[in-house]
Amino acid sequence: MTVPTISTRGVGKRYGRRWGLRDCTLDIEAGRVVGLVGPNGAGKSTLLSLLVGLLRPTEGSVEILGAPAGWGSVAYLDQRHALYESFRVRDMIEAGARLNERWFPEVAFERLQDLGISLEHKVGNLSGGQRAQVALALALAKRPDLLVLDEPVASLDPLARRDLMGTLMEVKSEWDCTVVLSSHVVSELERLCDYLVVLDEGTLRYAGDIDELLDSHGRQRSLEELILSFLDAGELARSEVTA
Numbered sequence: 001m002t003v004p005t006i007s008t009r010g011v012g013k014r015y016g017r018r019w020g021l022r023d024c025t026l027d028i029e030a031g032r033v034v035g036l037v038g039p040n041g042a043g044k045s046t047l048l049s050l051l052v053g054l055l056r057p058t059e060g061s062v063e064i065l066g067a068p069a070g071w072g073s074v075a076y077l078d079q080r081h082a083l084y085e086s087f088r089v090r091d092m093i094e095a096g097a098r099l100n101e102r103w104f105p106e107v108a109f110e111r112l113q114d115l116g117i118s119l120e121h122k123v124g125n126l127s128g129g130q131r132a133q134v135a136l137a138l139a140l141a142k143r144p145d146l147l148v149l150d151e152p153v154a155s156l157d158p159l160a161r162r163d164l165m166g167t168l169m170e171v172k173s174e175w176d177c178t179v180v181l182s183s184h185v186v187s188e189l190e191r192l193c194d195y196l197v198v199l200d201e202g203t204l205r206y207a208g209d210i211d212e213l214l215d216s217h218g219r220q221r222s223l224e225e226l227i228l229s230f231l232d233a234g235e236l237a238r239s240e241v242t243a
């Protein structure tokens with residue numbers, strides 16, 4: 001049996017007295033593009049941080065390609081696209097070689113050249129969309145087995161969103177990494193993703209193949225409607241508990 005890229009078992013994270021995520025069990029096979037959705041505070045960033053080893057679970061376990069989270073070939077991009085303002089784009093790419101064991105600078109150089117982003121630009125002078133593209137190119141230069149993106153398009157205008165999603169689609173057609181991205185924009189997820197994970201109030205509401213989900217409702221309901229129904233079901237379950 002092949003090892004799933006992502007395997008979590010009853011994973012939970014508590015912040016003080018409050019659980020950010022609880023009892024989350026997932027098996028996600030290699031090559032999937034996973035859309036992670038849920039309202040504010042649902043636990044999306046918590047789950048993503050657990051997957052990349054930035055947070056340690058309070059309970060349960062997380063394995064990436066059979067090894068504990070934090071090891072292996074994983075790239076993580078958050079919505080702040082943290083970069084060194086005073087560096088030129090070229091310097092950022094070259095600095096990556098000193099920080100990463102696996103580093104393929106040509107991947108970043110080629111992608112940015114294709115996008116018309118000059119390597120000589122200072123990072124501090126880039127637009128929001130260009131910064132996002134540079135941050136993504138740096139993540140891709142690791143040629144990761146797992147690419148994790150926390151709301152990568154949240155701060156971008158519609159054109160920059162489209163460009164970034166286009167880059168992700170190209171990446172998927174070029175090599176077979178597994179991608180997990182969270183977003184509030186369901187239409188964008190639908191174009192890119194083949195697997196859906198829905199969280200609400202720190203609880204897993206749904207995990208499964210998107211086509212199978214749409215087929216199981218005879219393609220009569222949109223993905224957005226189905227996601228809302230998972231969230232409403234949670235609302236119903238909570239009101240039954242508290243009634």
Ligand SMILES: Nc1ncnc2c1ncn2[C@@H]1O[C@H](COP(=O)(O)OP(=O)(O)OP(=O)(O)O)[C@@H](O)[C@H]1O
Pocket residue numbers: 015016019020021038039040041042043044045046047
């Ligand atoms: N460092 C922290 N300290 C205390 N509580 C936290 C911390 N980080 C997250 N939480 C809480 O855990 C819960 C889940 O937060 P998380 O950031 O994972 O949600 P999210 O789905 O990513 O939300 P958003 O869409 O608003 O970014 C929330 O109730 C949040 O307040």
